[in-house]
Amino acid sequence: DVKVTQSSRYLVKRTGEKVFLECVQDMDHENMFWYRQDPGLGLRLIYFSYDVKMKEKGDIPEGYSVSREKKERFSLILESASTNQTSMYLCASVGGARQPQHFGDGTRLSIL
Amino acid sequence: GQNIDQPTEMTATEGAIVQINCTYQTSGFNGLFWYQQHAGEAPTFLSYNVLDGLEEKGRFSSFLSRSKGYSYLLLKELQMKDSASYLCAVLNAGNNRKLIWGLGTSLAVNP
Secondary structure (H helix, E strand, C coil): CCCEEECCCEEEECCCCCEEEEEEECCCCCEEEEEEEECCCEEEEEEEEEECCEEEECCCCCCEEEEEEECCEEEEEECCCCHHHCEEEEEEEECCCCCCCEECCCEEEEEC | CCEEECCCEEEEECCCCEEEEEEEECCCCCCEEEEEECCCCCCEEEEEECCCEEEEECCEEEEEECCCCEEEEEECCCCHHHCEEEEEEEECCCCCCCEEECCCEEEEEEC
């Protein structure tokens, strides 16, 4: 079974802090994704990566950056956290085209 | 533009059958996924359709008509644990990695 692990289930940070969300997958998947999910807005793609050190912007990249130094790990960085970044963050990975994305348990992030 | 439409909410009774519809308009098409998401949890994969027709998997079936840009998820013998949000997502032929997501259908199963 594919295992996608996010470092925290719940996280509380302050406005202006730099926040790191970590995601690790154990299936040697090339493609990894970061989403945020808000009520009424569904899943929105922030960034994705299709290989080590490769990244592409998703639909809402503003205020975020990512890092993929190793194939199994994909990090999401909030450069200077703001209250409108309070959300559920979900990481996913997929092995190839037409395969389902597998999700981590999510991180519920609150910015105060 | 690219668009996926699903009903926002549905209600059904335990033991009944419910059909959740999804219509899509995308610039390309390389398959359609259905996911289930319980409140506070991550989405989990239910089904994938790329050819027209019905795919059955236990109590859940998924149907696709590419010419109509239409899919449905059929849930039979509903159980209380089926109360969840059901997400429809299209794999765009132009990019085989990203999914275009619908907003989800929240299904409430009542006793």
